[in-house]
Amino acid sequence: NEDVSYYLKQIDEEVLILWGKNDIDTPLKYGIKTNKLIKHSALIVFPKGGHFSYLEYPILTNQIIYEFIK
Numbered sequence: 001n002e003d004v005s006y007y008l009k010q011i012d013e014e015v016l017i018l019w020g021k022n023d024i025d026t027p028l029k030y031g032i033k034t035n036k037l038i039k040h041s042a043l044i045v046f047p048k049g050g051h052f053s054y055l056e057y058p059i060l061t062n063q064i065i066y067e068f069i070k
């Protein structure tokens with residue numbers, strides 16, 4: 001319930017954002033907004049993922065992170 005837009009705009013590092021399309025706790029629209037506010041960010045959406053999509057798809061998550069930092 002807190003607007004952190006100001007802080008997101010200040011981030012100047014490369015950021016990888018992982019989001020679940022079916023996240024009902026923090027809907028995807030917030031992931032899209034976060035991606036737009038962070039200058040150097042990439043948004044990866046898990047099509048069937050929920051709020052903890054990184055736990056639902058741990059192998060895929062590891063592969064994505066590995067490619068991002070490589």
